[in-house]
Amino acid sequence: MRPRSYKPFWLILVAALCAAGVWLYADRVLIPYQISDAVAHGRPRGNLSDLYQHWVGARELLLNGRNPYGPDVTREIQQGYYGRPLDLSRPTDPRDQRFAYPVYVAFVLAPTIPLPFEVVRKGFFWALLGLTVASIPLWLRVLRWPAPLWAQASLVVFTIGSLPVMQGLKLQQMTLLVVALVAIGLALLVTDRPIAAGIALALATIKPQLVWLLLLWLIIWTLADWRRRYRWAASFLFTMAILWAASEWYLPHWVPRFLQAMREYPTYTDAVSTFDKLIPAPWAWVPRVLAVAATLHIGWKNRRLAEDAPAFAATVALTLAVTIIVIPSYALYNEVMLLPGLLLLVRGRQPLWNRNGPGRVLLSFAAVLLLWPWLSSIALAGLSFVLPLRTVEAAWAVPLWTVLPLPVVVAALVLLMSYQRTFAAPPGPGPS
Numbered sequence: 001m002r003p004r005s006y007k008p009f010w011l012i013l014v015a016a017l018c019a020a021g022v023w024l025y026a027d028r029v030l031i032p033y034q035i036s037d038a039v040a041h042g043r044p045r046g047n048l049s050d051l052y053q054h055w056v057g058a059r060e061l062l063l064n065g066r067n068p069y070g071p072d073v074t075r076e077i078q079q080g081y082y083g084r085p086l087d088l089s090r091p092t093d094p095r096d097q098r099f100a101y102p103v104y105v106a107f108v109l110a111p112t113i114p115l116p117f118e119v120v121r122k123g124f125f126w127a128l129l130g131l132t133v134a135s136i137p138l139w140l141r142v143l144r145w146p147a148p149l150w151a152q153a154s155l156v157v158f159t160i161g162s163l164p165v166m167q168g169l170k171l172q173q174m175t176l177l178v179v180a181l182v183a184i185g186l187a188l189l190v191t192d193r194p195i196a197a198g199i200a201l202a203l204a205t206i207k208p209q210l211v212w213l214l215l216l217w218l219i220i221w222t223l224a225d226w227r228r229r230y231r232w233a234a235s236f237l238f239t240m241a242i243l244w245a246a247s248e249w250y251l252p253h254w255v256p257r258f259l260q261a262m263r264e265y266p267t268y269t270d271a272v273s274t275f276d277k278l279i280p281a282p283w284a285w286v287p288r289v290l291a292v293a294a295t296l297h298i299g300w301k302n303r304r305l306a307e308d309a310p311a312f313a314a315t316v317a318l319t320l321a322v323t324i325i326v327i328p329s330y331a332l333y334n335e336v337m338l339l340p341g342l343l344l345l346v347r348g349r350q351p352l353w354n355r356n357g358p359g360r361v362l363l364s365f366a367a368v369l370l371l372w373p374w375l376s377s378i379a380l381a382g383l384s385f386v387l388p389l390r391t392v393e394a395a396w397a398v399p400l401w402t403v404l405p406l407p408v409v410v411a412a413l414v415l416l417m418s419y420q421r422t423f424a425a426p427p428g429p430g431p432s
Contacts, residue, residue, distance in 0.1 A: 008150030015154045019161020021378030025399060026166055028384040033393040046083030049121055051172035053077040057099035058106035059113040061250055068099040068106070069257040080117070100261040101174070103247035103254045105206040108177075124172045131180035132165055132336075138187040139340045143313045145347050159339065163373045163399060168333035178207045179336045182214065186316060189232055190307045198235025202243065209327045210337065213292065214319040217299040221312075224303035266328060274325040277404050288326045291411065295322045298418045314418045317341040321411040332403050341414045342370070352417055359416060366409045369402040376401075 038045050056077050057068030066073055074097075078084075081097045112120040136156050140147055147155070159165055168176040185200035201218075204211050222229040247254050265271055275284040295318055302311045317340040324334045345352070345366065352359040376399040384392045 008148075008154075011154045012150065012157065015157035015161065017378065018374040019157050021374060021381045022161050022163055022166050022399075024381035024384070025377035026170065028389075029380050029392055029396050032389060033396040036393065044082040044084050046079075046081050047117070047121070048081065049117075049172050050174065051121060051124055052081050052117065053097055053099050054101055054105055054174065055109055055112065055117060055120060056080065057101075058109040061103065061106050062110055062113060065250075067251060067257070068103070069261050074098040098261065098264075100258075100265050101206055102208070102243075102258055103251050104243040105174070106250070107243065107246065108203065108206060121172055125169055128169055128172065128176040128180075129160065132160060132169075132176055135180045135183040135339070138183040139343055141187045142183070142190055142316065143340065143343055143347065144190075144308065144310060145343065155343070161374075163377070163403075164333050164335040164338075168336060171333065173333045174207060175210065175331075175333050176336060178204050178210050179339070182211060182320070183340075190312075194229070194232035195235045198232040198237075199239045201232075202236045202239035205240070209329070210323060210334070213295065213323045213326075214316065217296070217315060217319050220296075220299055221303050221305075271328045272330065273328050274330045274404055274407055276328075277330055278408070291322045291326055291415075294415055295319055298415070311418070311421050313340070314344060314414065314421060317344045318411070318414045318418050321407065321414050325407050325411050330404060332400070335403070335407055338407055338410050341410050344417065345410070345413055348417060352413070352420070355420065359413075362409060362413050362416065366406070366413055369406040369409060372402045373399040 035045065037043075057073060060066040060073050060076070061068050077099065078097050112123070115123075133156050136159060137152060140152065140155075160169075165176070167173070181200050181204040185197045185204060188194070188197035188200060201211070201215070205215075219233070222233045251257070273284065273288060275287050278284075279287065298318060299315050302309075302315050305312050320337040321341040324337050327334075345363070349363060353363055380392055380395060380398065
């Protein structure tokens, strides 16, 4: 009984150590390296907040009636983000930074535009932190996992102490807001509040590339029992209609401008998918197509299941995990979307381990990939107190070695678990 009684204490302590290691690594190793590297290569550094371009675009649209996609607003964004306008004649300057979201993101940011950006930036940091913390019990509700409070506290500390969340908070990345809105929407859906769920999921489309696969599956699921499930869809469509109409009112013909901004995005960022980084061209499209096809196959098989069924939650986790390995962005902060998949694997690890060899191999690999950033961050943070900073900075990339393989392995494990659940269990009741 004695070891068991101390388990909550030790798990929370380990989580706190991991979180401290990641945040100290960022402040003492990663950011100092980025600053010194920028100075050495003459690269500008301004506020470097991913919120800034969208805040400026929202302010100029709502207060001054200017086109947030226009070149004049783009120059203003560059001035704040980098500290000066970019000079394309200088090879070390970044390529660009501009407003590239749907216009209706301005309505989400509207309450902040009268305030100074530094106030908004700090407030948004704490708002994103609070939403990320709140998303843990929401995902547990979606997964039907009645975890004890000490386990939930440990999961919260592990989450805010992870590299993706740390980076998202440092950059004030809207991905954290989108993932929180998805968690809110799905928690409302599984607790029979479909109207509110539709509103939350509509707001999550401020980054449509992050939710398209989830929404596609939810459409399939809804059509399988339209009379019982139409309410969330009607709420979603009504909210989207309001957002689109209001956007058109403020900026006529905004959709072509947004699509043009999306097309130009890869030209000034390293916007390629995880598979594009891992697999030589031109073959990366093959696993992307296969991953999406397998996800939709599982979704089709599970379309009749109720929202409180375990396979429903597993399919949600699968769509989010597959999304981040197929979209044209391998950004670390997007891996926040792995959270429901990781929670699903933590809870269901034992059956997956006992069932077959591939499951054991993938679980072991996933554990190593998951632990590596924490262990290496703790080591580098500790060394930063005893070794010269230049020496420690030379190893700045070590905790990031698992950025590319981790989401692929997690998606593969969730897919394997979903196939086992879907084809081992009898089909659920519902209309044919």
